[in-house]
Structure formats: C-alpha cells, structure tokens
Amino acid sequence: MTTYHREVGPYEVRLATEADLPGARGVMLDTFYHEFGYGYRPEWHADVVDLAGSYLVPERHALFVATKGDEVVATTGVRSTAPSSPPHPAWLAERYPAGPTAQLFRVYVRPEHRRCGLARALVALATRFVADTPSYERLYLHTDTRIEGAEPFWRSAATEVYDNRDGDPISFQTVHFEIPLGR
Numbered sequence: 001m002t003t004y005h006r007e008v009g010p011y012e013v014r015l016a017t018e019a020d021l022p023g024a025r026g027v028m029l030d031t032f033y034h035e036f037g038y039g040y041r042p043e044w045h046a047d048v049v050d051l052a053g054s055y056l057v058p059e060r061h062a063l064f065v066a067t068k069g070d071e072v073v074a075t076t077g078v079r080s081t082a083p084s085s086p087p088h089p090a091w092l093a094e095r096y097p098a099g100p101t102a103q104l105f106r107v108y109v110r111p112e113h114r115r116c117g118l119a120r121a122l123v124a125l126a127t128r129f130v131a132d133t134p135s136y137e138r139l140y141l142h143t144d145t146r147i148e149g150a151e152p153f154w155r156s157a158a159t160e161v162y163d164n165r166d167g168d169p170i171s172f173q174t175v176h177f178e179i180p181l182g183r
C-alpha cells in the first residue's frame with residue numbers, strides 16, 4: 001500500500017487507477033445532475049470527460065476515490081489550476097496562481113455513503129499529496145454554500161479566504177477557502 005491509502009470502515013480510500021475512472025465519472029456526473037440540478041456543463045466540467053488527462057497523467061495532479069468493493073462511491077481531485085477570473089475576483093486569481101497553487105476539485109460522495117467520513121478521508125489524502133509536492137505552496141478550493149453540508153464541512157477543514165455570497169437563491173453562493181498544508 002502507498003502513503004495515499006486508508007481504510008474507513010468497509011471503504012478503501014486511495015489514489016485512483018485507470019480502472020476507477022468510469023465509476024469516478026459516474027459519481028461526478030450524477031452529482032451534477034441530481035445534486036446540483038444543472039447537469040454537465042462543458043465550460044465547467046471538461047476535466048470529467050478526460051479524467052486521465054486531467055488527473056492521472058500530469059505529475060502534480062491526482063484523483064482520489066473511495067470504494068466499497070468494486071464500486072466508486074466518492075471522489076476528489078487535485079490540479080495545479082488558478083481560480084478563474086471571471087467569475088471570481090482578479091485579486092483571488094492573483095493570490096492563487098497556477099503553479100504554486102493546488103486546487104481541490106470534485107469532492108463528491110454519493111448520498112447513500114455520506115456521514116461515513118469519506119470526504120474527510122479524501123481531503124486528508126489530497127492535502128497530504130499537496131504537502132508532499134514541494135512545488136506547491138498552498139491548497140485552494142471554493143464551494144457553493146447552497147449545497148447541503150458544504151459550508152460546515154469546509155469550515156471544519158479549511159480557513160475562509162473570501163465570502164462572495166450575495167444572497168441570491170438562484171446564483172452560486174461561493175465561499176473560498178485555503179487548507180493549511182501543515183508543513
């Protein structure tokens with residue numbers, strides 16, 4: 001077993017392999033359609049179409065999965081990508097430039113597997129991966145606080161950088177965070 005592996009009850013949390021990609025893609029697409037309600041959007045989700053090229057091939061990128069038996073039930077990814085401006089403020093993209101910034105993506109857990117510690121275990125492994133990669137200086141993420149449980153989870157694991165909520169129930173209610181690397 002590698003450093004990026006842990007058991008959580010009946011689940012295995014680890015780096016993804018090529019064989020995990022169809023299951024990981026399924027978790028992501030189901031989240032877009034069933035949880036977020038807006039479905040697949042190519043301008044936001046190109047990485048999901050090419051998971052290998054986005055997460056497995058680039059040396060400083062990674063995809064982590066939680067599995068129960070042969071089923072992928074949760075995901076998270078790490079990429080060296082700055083937050084996009086727009087829609088995010090230019091100062092935020094400048095603070096978190098691609099290269100020294102790792103960004104956390106796709107922290108999704110199938111509803112029937114929630115409250116089992118999988119998101120926390122995935123984020124812990126992703127954070128360790130970023131901390132172990134000397135060229136990364138920080139780990140950034142943003143979340144839509146309209147998603148049930150997202151805000152309290154991230155407040156328990158990360159430090160708020162910027163609250164961009166405007167109260168509009170139709171638009172994204174984004175809060176930006178940084179996860180300490182503990183180096």
